[in-house]
Amino acid sequence: xSRIGVIALNTFREAVRDRILYLLLFFxxxxxxxxxxxxxxTVGDRLKIIMDVGLAALSFFGAxxxxxxxxxxxxxxxxxxxxxxxxxxxxxxxEFLLGKFLGLVVTxxxxxxxMTLFFQAYLLLLGGGIxxxxxxxxxxxxxxxxLLTAVAILFSTFSTPILASLFSLSFFLIGHFSRGLLxxxxxxxxxxxxxxxxxxxxxxPDLENFNLKTEAVHGLSIPAKWLLTSAAYGLFYALLIxxxxxxxxxxxxxx
Amino acid sequence: xAAVLAIDNLRxxxxxxxxxxxxxxxxxxxxxxxxxxxxxxxxxNGAGKTTTLKCLLGLIFPDSGSLTLFGRPxxxxxxxxxxxxxxxxxxxxxxxxxxxxxDFYARLFGLxxxxxxxRIAGLLERVGLxxxxxxxxxxxxxxxxxRAGLAQALVNDPDLLILDEPLGGLDPIGRKExxxxxxxxxxxxxxxxxxxxxxxxxxxxxxxxxxxxxxxxMSSGRLRDLVSEKIKxxxxxxxxxxxxxxxxxxxxxxxxxxxxxxxxxxxxxxxxVLSLVLSRKGRVHSLLPRSLTLExxxxxxxxxx
Numbered sequence: 001x002s003r004i005g006v007i008a009l010n011t012f013r014e015a016v017r018d019r020i021l022y023l024l025l026f027f028x029x030x031x032x033x034x035x036x037x038x039x040x041x042t043v044g045d046r047l048k049i050i051m052d053v054g055l056a057a058l059s060f061f062g063a064x065x066x067x068x069x070x071x072x073x074x075x076x077x078x079x080x081x082x083x084x085x086x087x088x089x090x091x092x093x094x095e096f097l098l099g100k101f102l103g104l105v106v107t108x109x110x111x112x113x114x115m116t117l118f119f120q121a122y123l124l125l126l127g128g129g130i131x132x133x134x135x136x137x138x139x140x141x142x143x144x145x146x147l148l149t150a151v152a153i154l155f156s157t158f159s160t161p162i163l164a165s166l167f168s169l170s171f172f173l174i175g176h177f178s179r180g181l182l183x184x185x186x187x188x189x190x191x192x193x194x195x196x197x198x199x200x201x202x203x204x205p206d207l208e209n210f211n212l213k214t215e216a217v218h219g220l221s222i223p224a225k226w227l228l229t230s231a232a233y234g235l236f237y238a239l240l241i242x243x244x245x246x247x248x249x250x251x252x253x254x255x
Numbered sequence: 256x257a258a259v260l261a262i263d264n265l266r267x268x269x270x271x272x273x274x275x276x277x278x279x280x281x282x283x284x285x286x287x288x289x290x291x292x293x294x295x296x297x298x299x300n301g302a303g304k305t306t307t308l309k310c311l312l313g314l315i316f317p318d319s320g321s322l323t324l325f326g327r328p329x330x331x332x333x334x335x336x337x338x339x340x341x342x343x344x345x346x347x348x349x350x351x352x353x354x355x356x357x358d359f360y361a362r363l364f365g366l367x368x369x370x371x372x373x374r375i376a377g378l379l380e381r382v383g384l385x386x387x388x389x390x391x392x393x394x395x396x397x398x399x400x401x402r403a404g405l406a407q408a409l410v411n412d413p414d415l416l417i418l419d420e421p422l423g424g425l426d427p428i429g430r431k432e433x434x435x436x437x438x439x440x441x442x443x444x445x446x447x448x449x450x451x452x453x454x455x456x457x458x459x460x461x462x463x464x465x466x467x468x469x470x471x472x473m474s475s476g477r478l479r480d481l482v483s484e485k486i487k488x489x490x491x492x493x494x495x496x497x498x499x500x501x502x503x504x505x506x507x508x509x510x511x512x513x514x515x516x517x518x519x520x521x522x523x524x525x526x527x528v529l530s531l532v533l534s535r536k537g538r539v540h541s542l543l544p545r546s547l548t549l550e551x552x553x554x555x556x557x558x559x560x
Contacts (some may be wrong), residue, residue, distance in 0.1 A: 007361055
């Protein structure tokens with residue numbers, strides 16, 4: 001097993017033995033179950049409401065998991081000084097960081113799979129069939145979680161867990177609202193401010209790229225080109241963030 | 256033979272807080288550790304011992320100076336494969352058992368599964384944790400963590416063992432066992448670099464020492480050369496006399512229950528004190544010739560700086 005793999009395995013072990021993960025898993029499950037209650041109170045296709053709430057729960061709790069364990073696990077190594085012994089072994093700093101990232105991604109994959117399977121089983125129980133779109137939407141939620149993990153790791157290479165969590169959460173919120181800028185850009189006349197807004201939109205993350213909820217719930221068509229660009233966008237962005245994290249982490253003093 | 260560890264003119268400063276006022280921690284440290292010796296790196300708290308180690312292990316980057324391990328740059332992975340390190344007051348992964356913990360580190364060295372199993376069982380036995388292998392580290396006491404830390408430092412059978420304050424948290428039995436392990440490493444031709452401010456125990460086993468004060472090495476050399484066998488002064492504990500009568504004969508240090516502890520320099524003066532006590536019908540409770548110890552040397556060095 002490569003050294004990155006060894007770190008990843010230990011990270012996975014540490015994460016799945018962390019209670020906070022199960023707390024979030026419990027709340028995600030509870031939200032999915034309670035979506036039935038919500039559907040009773042609303043007019044319209046009940047199954048669609050349940051789908052909508054359920055996918056939102058996957059997305060929200062997935063993001064929380066990525067941010068919380070992403071920021072705590074890297075910082076914990078520095079704070080508890082376990083990184084001292086680790087880096088005294090034949091291990092490069094980049095291997096450590098990539099191992100952490102990989103371990104977290106695998107953990108999140110397991111957690112999201114559990115939530116998705118639970119959600120799909122619940123849909124079956126309520127009379128819905130097995131829906132491939134649920135899994136597709138979950139796959140893109142996973143992509144978003146991968147990106148958020150990279151962001152959480154980046155922030156935790158230079159700040160405290162609370163700050164890093166706040167930064168990552170802001171990244172998450174900005175990412176889901178940045179598309180509003182496009183509407184604004186369309187409404188104002190061409191000129192300096194419009195160019196400025198366009199540049200801002202390009203710099204800010206656009207996490208709506210990973211949001212397939214509407215399409216999945218209402219059975220709309222999803223163009224393959226769109227799927228591919230979104231995936232490429234996510235992977236490229238995550239790679240960029242990780243590179244930045246590695247650059248900072250490699251130069252940092254552990255005092 | 257080439258030095259196992261060589262540090263040349265190492266400098267490191269930090270700027271604490273936002274105000275750019277740099278605080279120099281290491282002000283040009285140079286030292287060499289020969290193969291097969293036990294080297295004591297001593298100094299009071301805050302002298303820069305741990306900073307030196309952190310530079311050596313690549314945890315922080317020095318401002319200037321060079322560090323080599325086994326003749327290679329200190330950051331090279333091949334040098335690290337031959338290194339074992341026990342940090343000061345080690346904390347390890349709470350979620351792992353002692354066996355999983357050692358297995359994790361052994362994997363980083365690329366050891367095979369059977370080899371790992373054999374080595375870990377031997378190490379747990381060696382550090383006195385044979386029965387605690389399946390207990391999670393979060394249930395370990397401080398002394399047990401120190402032992403687990405020692406086991407991880409030995410997991411690759413290192414040629415150079417670096418110990419930072421290894422005696423902390425250990426009871427007298429633990430200290431003795433640690434000393435035995437260090438001496439065993441030396442017997443097997445390995446090198447030990449010992450960082451400490453606790454001088455007992457170290458005095459008996461170090462071949463050479465360097466004393467670091469405020470970022471500079473103030474004194475270094477063979478322990479035998481630094482600490483002479485010559486009697487420096489004599490401590491005499493007497494009673495039945497007044498302090499004033501002893502004026503000029505020596506420095507009276509402390510007195511309990513009417514006794515006087517006198518620090519006398521020079522053998523002639525010792526005779527004078529004894530005859531005075533005899534003539535006044537006083538009593539001598541103890542007479543202790545003191546040679547220079549590492550502790551004295553340490554205190555003198557720190558004081559003179």
